[in-house]
Amino acid sequence: MCAVELRADKRTESGVLVNDFAIVAATVNGSGSQTANNTLVRALFKMGIPVNGKNLFPSNIYGLPTWYTIRLSRDGYIARRSDYHVLAAMNPKTQAEDIEKLASGGICIHPEEWKLKPTRDDITYIPMPVREMVKESGAAPGLKEYVANMVYVGAIAELLGIELAEIRSALSYFLKGKAKAVDLNYFLVEKAAAYVREQFADVPRNFRAERMDATRGKILIEGNSAAALGAIFGGVSVAAWYPITPSTSMIDALMDYAKELRTEPDGKTTLVIVQAEDELAAAGIVIGAGWMGARSLTATSGPGISLMAEFSGLGYFAEVPCVIWDIQRMGPSTGLPTRTSQGDVLKAYYLSHGDTRHVVLLPANMKECFEFGWRAHDLADRLQTPIFVLSDLDLGMNLWMTDPFDYPDQPMDRGKVITYEDLEKFGTWGRYKDVDGDGIGYRSLPGQGPAYFARGTGHTEYATYSERPDDWSKNMDRLARKFETARRLVPKPISHIEDNAVFGIIAYGSTDAPIAEARDLLKAANLPTSYHRIRALPLGEATREFLSLYERVYVVENNYLGQMAQLLKMEYPDLANRLISISHCDGLPLTARWIVDSILEKEQK
């Protein structure tokens, strides 16, 4: 097997890298660097350069280190890359390690006050008089630390050639046009840029941000906002939640969008959002609202999902529609609350005791966060069951460049509902009777249709209590039939088939971005691959077909156990020997490099 040359360096003849490098801002958590980092991302985006920002932050309010990575990629790759070329070293506690990791030839911006002794001669140090500049800005004492971050924004802008006009308009965007705040921040940006221009004129500008036209028509959004927006267009009317990182910002976005999009002319709302006392109550509220006929959702993360287990079983067995978003973070236990993972796949699929199985949607990008956001409610009503949507911290809390979202292409599907008037036509009606052969009964809503007794205990097709073995078996058989219907209704997987592919790759969710890049790298090394992206559980026939095509299929995922690989082996035992699990979970989004290396290691065996 040939060695694979990764990422041929795109330096120009004079040694300049244009729009293909990474910046890291290493700061102290709570010091207010978010506006600074977002401003850089937005300015680059507005210069037409494909860009991605990732926040690696601690579970902490103030004091622990945090790193923000900005990747510029003229080829449009938006996955994380682990190396970086420009460093804003603003955290004295981590500066030594941060500087050590800086790529050779890189630039290190740091406060002059540190009196840093250079440890490397292959990088350029740019000491900035941060304290002095902040003093000069006249910022109020409470704002000093916050605006100090603008010094590295200005320095980076000057060194990279980011247009200051774009910096100013990005600042205005994030500070909602508040002139005083914009002026104060921009004063420091300009000051820092001018300082670098004068003091470091002879430092070679080896990393350049040059205007392109690759972001026209695109938007920048976080996955949690996209999900909330999707739910708003899905007609959600009751939401309940308990604060938990990294799902909280989805509810924050839901509140903001509800004000804007779901307030009626009389000032009243069509979406009520309840902060529950815990995740058990949040699940109970959405089950209660779903049973009553409202579209309901909750958003949580791993520990909350564990608490929702009992109610999920009730929803499955009493057949109540609702939507449960899991913005996954690292476990077991409290794990790493601010680090990403895909560790809840098996848990969500089988959540609750007894023979429970759930429909799970797996969005991989911003458009799918939005689309599954509304579609989940249609599926919940159609299938009369809780629908799980598994996003993760990487998708949910980072800014992603994406095409704008498409308006829902079909009207809201409320599924099979029977009213008092319908009953006269039907004659007889059994809530759990499978009239149509798809395993789905006709549901009736309080106040709108004939009464039945919903329960989590054994029941007949007429919803009466039963402990009879035949009633139990018949009901489980019907639920199995309904699950087969779900198999046909959930979003289909997407396959990219290469004619001469040597092996296949299966993945889902946020690993899509690094896989796209990894496949290009492999292809460039004469290893074309086919790719099958699962978008929902239960799995469908298309996945079996894909597995049948290749002798080796790598299942790539961001968890320790290789959960999807396990699920595939259970689902397709006759094809299990084709599956090779490539899984890793250390709190960081996967990189293309790691995927390529891991696959090659197995291929070379």
Next chain:
Amino acid sequence: MTARTAKTNALGLEKSAYKGAESTLCNGCGHDSISAKIIDACWELGLDQRYIFKLSGIGCSSKTPAYFLGLSHSFNTVHGRMPSVATGATLANRNLICIGVSGDGDTGSIGLGQFKHLLRRNVPMVYIVENNGVYGLTKGQFSATADENQRQKYYGVNPFPPIDLCMEAIVADCTFVARSFSGDPQQCRELIKAALSHKGTALLDIISPCVTFNDTPESTKSYAYGKAHNIELQQIEHIPPGLVIQRQEITIPEYAEGETIAVTMHDGSQILLKKTDRTHDPRDKQAALRLLEQAKAQQLFITGLIYIAEPRPTLGELSGIVDTPLAELPQERLRPSREALAKVMASLS
């Protein structure tokens, strides 16, 4: 509508129209008596069953919604979590009447947290606790409302003071708090009717003796020892369900305001009930709490309306939701327009 006769209510319906399925509880269970009083109250008030829904948690009491108002929707949920389901359901349709039935284990133990938060949010519903101090379905463990020093055959002596759900409700600013006894049909019925007319959460804690498991004497609440009973208990535990010894439901004679009466339980023991009288002003929160404290010290149950206040705004009112029930909103009011999406997209570009 049929002309109203003595046997029909304002809707022209006979009381039998408000029945549910046949009860599967033990013979003589106080819970059945409460179901009967819910039927009486709803029939007398002429309520339309289509606009009522019933909720419960898990336990003997929580089975009862199947035994009354057969034409109303019902949801038997999970143990201790009825309050959250009620919260979601009442928000989704604010036009319906919610009757919740729970037990002392369901509310006082596993569900205490949700109970308190329901009261705090003032979820509009009638919340009935059928309180027997034991876990019937799992054969007689103590609940959190069991008397201090009460003795159970297998579980020994309960060393902990009871949780008084009425007191918890008053402290949580519930604006309707009452206590009754399942064998006092008139008081039960009248309190249920009053609760149904109250806006916000109305709590009704109804002492409802367990005929099968809460039969251990030597309680500090004047339980006397019923000798023959231990033998019966053993018989009950070893015979298949359906062969449980027939017992009569406990009923009590009418008693006057301020009067204290002793009620003989299934095991021959006695409890003391004292009806509130005109000297108690149920609008006085401090007086209500004092009354409950005194009753606890004297080992008696105060019955009647213990506390009532001007209704607070309900959760739905505080949330500013539209007048049309959320569950009945059409797509035009739930899904913003194509233009609205375009506007949001433009703001993100």
